Amino acid sequence: MLRFFRTLRQRLLTENKFSKYLLYAVGEILLVVIGILIALQINNWNENRNNRFAEKRYVNDLIEDLKNDSIMLNDIYGFLESKSRSKEKIAPILRGELAAVDSMAYHFNMQWAVQDRFTPTTTTIEELKNDGKLNIIRDIGLRRKIVSLYNLYSKEEFAEDMFNQQNFKLMGLASQHFGNLLEPKPGELSEALQNKPFVNGIIANFTFARKDAIDQLQKQCALLIRELEVYKARING
Template structure:
């Protein structure tokens, strides 16, 4: 094809047809420009197609992770509801007119479970990968915004839960060190002697604060997890 165009140019010049040659040269330039534009358009189309395919792949990856996270959140909500019910029952019993300091000792020593499980880790692999490589745009403008808002909200909620858990343990530690409870390593006669000599009024003050804090952070955790479940379901529908 290139040889064909060169031959035409040579013939026009050899015949002295300069005007026609110039017109032809301009036409040839226009054809080259059109060819380049077409090539660029095809390249852009290919890139867009690749980005769309990558976007579909990343959406599927996000969806799988969020479905797994939804199971984790649902399981955690069940744990929170159960633990909240147990600890509220302690508060109700201790608030009853028939309760006394022996009721308090019974609950603290034999029934109260001090350990407090944290929310299992949620997955952010796909989101972190897209964010670190500046490829969140593959999801589309609107979805990208919603995904970013979702993970920001989730991170804020988890940070609140983590801070509350640390606060609870700051109250729990001195109680555990001072009063042997149902999962203590040392049991039997020696523990019996210890409990006979404790100051029950001091126990009341410490346990009241601990139980109040636990119920409070469980209520907060319930609201946070319920909110995350709702938002996760909404985002899954968008994906």
């Protein structure tokens, strides 16, 4: 094909048919431009197709990551709920009231018990951020919700550190009175309750606030999973 055009061009120049040569040159340029446009279109089509495949994969991976987070948040919430119930059980005693409480040693022990840290699964979101691919998820509103939830996760880590510090401090106060922190004896408890910092440490150990915070985080995680599931069905349809 190229040989044919080269031969034609040389013949037109030899025969001094300048107007026909000019028309031929314009046509050749147009053919080149059309070829470039077609190549660009094919390249864009391939890139869009690859992006759609990648979007489906990332959305699916995000759903799996968040499901893991949801399980962990559910476990933490269950722990904090038990801790809160125990705190309510011993609340009258902390106020200096005489009250008979079953399993009192257990309920006091729960006040300085510490749950494993919340460690969200961030593999997919880190890959999206590090590779600059967040925009591959076309729904802007959904993209913002994803970023917002992971920002809340970061704040949660700070709040968790504060909560655990308070519990470790309370554990230190308890260790001054109890031979075995896991099984405080009635006599040891009576002595410890005379210690104001110990009592105040239990009252101000952020248990209720932490439970509410985890509850809200759990709900937002579940909501985002549902929205991602809906979006997944839409882009797979």
